Amino acid sequence: MAIELGIDGRQFRNEFSGRKPLLARGAVTGRKFLLEDLEQILYCTEPRTPDFSIHDGQGFVAEKEYTEPFVEMGVARNRLAKIRFYELLRRGATLILNRVEARSTVIKQICCDIGRYASQPVLANGYLCRRDLPSFGLHWDTHDVFAVQLLGRKRWQLYPPTFELPVAGQASRHSSSEALRECEPFLDVTLEERDVLYVPRGWWHCVTGVGTTTFHLSIGVHSPHVRDYIAWLCANVLPARIEFRRTLPMHRSEGEPDADAAFDLIRQAAVALGDVMSSREYFEQYCQRVLDSERLHLPLGLAEEFLESADIGTGATITLSSIYLRDLSKFTHLNGERLPVAGLDADALRALSERGDLSISQLARELNVSIESVNAIVKDLAARGLVFLRS
Numbered sequence: 031m032a033i034e035l036g037i038d039g040r041q042f043r044n045e046f047s048g049r050k051p052l053l054a055r056g057a058v059t060g061r062k063f064l065l066e067d068l069e070q071i072l073y074c075t076e077p078r079t080p081d082f083s084i085h086d087g088q089g090f091v092a093e094k095e096y097t098e099p100f101v102e103m104g105v106a107r108n109r110l111a112k113i114r115f116y117e118l119l120r121r122g123a124t125l126i127l128n129r130v131e132a133r134s135t136v137i138k139q140i141c142c143d144i145g146r147y148a149s150q151p152v153l154a155n156g157y158l159c160r161r162d163l164p165s166f167g168l169h170w171d172t173h174d175v176f177a178v179q180l181l182g183r184k185r186w187q188l189y190p191p192t193f194e195l196p197v198a199g200q201a202s203r204h205s206s207s208e209a210l211r212e213c214e215p216f217l218d219v220t221l222e223e224r225d226v227l228y229v230p231r232g233w234w235h236c237v238t239g240v241g242t243t244t245f246h247l248s249i250g251v252h253s254p255h256v257r258d259y260i261a262w263l264c265a266n267v268l269p270a271r272i273e274f275r276r277t278l279p280m281h282r283s284e285g286e287p288d289a290d291a292a293f294d295l296i297r298q299a300a301v302a303l304g305d306v307m308s309s310r311e312y313f314e315q316y317c318q319r320v321l322d323s324e325r326l327h328l329p330l331g332l333a334e335e336f337l338e339s340a341d342i343g344t345g346a347t348i349t350l351s352s353i354y355l356r357d358l359s360k361f362t363h364l365n366g367e368r369l370p371v372a373g374l375d376a377d378a379l380r381a382l383s384e385r386g387d388l389s390i391s392q393l394a395r396e397l398n399v400s401i402e403s404v405n406a407i408v409k410d411l412a413a414r415g416l417v418f419l420r421s
């Protein structure tokens with residue numbers, strides 16, 4: 031499975047990211063997501079928080095309402111009490127699978143594609159429900175979300191923000207949605223299987239199942255904000271400057287320095303902070319640190335390792351192991367591995383960085399070498415974690 035939004039990443043980031051919703055019909059390409067895929071995920075998910083929770087529209091349902099204890103080989107565990115679990119879903123509750131990309135290679139690949147459109151890290155939650163009831167009422171989220179409809183249908187009603195660019199800790203339950211009830215939604219759409227809807231943070235939305243079983247991913251974009259950069263400066267740059275190491279006098283008794291004198295220190299620090307924040311050099315250091323620390327948790331690629339005699343199919347897609355758009359010549363490492371500096375390995379990575387995903391035959395043409403040579407190069411790069419393959 032792959033995601034094709036119908037526009038390229040640059041256009042997405044320039045026109046939509048953080049600005050307005052985007053509806054991409056049929057954006058999930060490749061094989062269909064099946065109930066068996068969901069079965070497999072549930073099989074390897076313990077029915078407890080944070081991976082597994084159930085919300086009945088009013089709040090989270092206590093685990094003891096849908097699990098039962100049992101002992102397996104002397105180890106106490108909990109398992110789903112099927113009758114009570116199914117009954118909750120029949121009554122309209124929603125099953126939430128947090129960080130579901132960690133338990134499904136198919137969903138991980140969808141996340142990699144979305145991450146590259148956003149050029150930001152993403153995490154996925156899955157939502158399963160069986161009734162045509164609104165799941166969580168009208169609310170907004172504190173990060174951008176890509177809703178990926180995998181099974182059944184869901185109706186999404188979207189309204190523009192009344193509080194712009196909320197961040198973690200700012201909850202929509204403290205904002206009034208009363209005025210919105212008089213307004214026409216900005217978008218009122220039913221997502222069909224394979225559709226993707228991008229919802230920027232702060233946009234009000236009400237999500238309702240349509241018909242019977244429906245499962246969608248809510249892929250959250252976890253971008254750094256300006257305040258994260260300032261926190262990094264505080265930890266890594268400011269301790270080198272004396273203006274930020276001074277003691278803040280807190281004395282408030284007779285004969286002690288007054289508050290104005292103490293506040294002078296803050297004014298001096300504000301000037302120094304202005305210098306630091308205007309420095310492009312520190313910002314470049316921060317960006318470099320974010321990109322250098324990127325590590326993707328990807329499938330191992332057992333076939334490439336174990337089936338040594340087998341060629342990689344000419345239809346296989348080769349993808350760089352990074353969600354970030356970057357000029358590889360400015361980096362020494364990718365996904366925690368040292369980058370080759372010369373030779374066909376380096377040429378192959380450069381081609382993938384500049385052209386995006388390529389098939390084996392496309393890469394052979396780019397490098398002007400035989401399919402056999404490309405097979406060997408790609409297997410080597412995949413074994414080092416610099417690229418990954420999808421069929």
Ligand SMILES: [Fe+2]
Pocket residue numbers: 169170171235
């Ligand atoms: Fe939401």
